[in-house]
Amino acid sequence: MISGRKKGQGTDRDSMQDRCVLCGKFTGIKKNVPIKERKYYVETAGQLCEECYIAVYGQTHNDNILDM
Numbered sequence: 537m538i539s540g541r542k543k544g545q546g547t548d549r550d551s552m553q554d555r556c557v558l559c560g561k562f563t564g565i566k567k568n569v570p571i572k573e574r575k576y577y578v579e580t581a582g583q584l585c586e587e588c589y590i591a592v593y594g595q596t597h598n599d600n601i602l603d604m
């Protein structure tokens with residue numbers, strides 16, 4: 537079996553990243569990073585990228601600011 541595409545050195549690293557569950561883009565977060573240490577991870581949904589997370593939740597974890 538031939539894996540046709542070789543794009544420099546990026547592919548190995550990319551294959552270790554989790555994709556955004558909404559847009560499918562690589563998040564830059566490696567699959568072996570514990571969920572608690574991840575940014576933009578939503579338990580009910582999965583891993584989001586920064587763009588989708590902000591689109592859905594507005595901002596990163598700043599709940600207190602919204603309450604003011």
Ligand SMILES: [Zn+2]
Pocket residue numbers: 556557558559560561584585586587588589
């Ligand atoms: Zn996304």
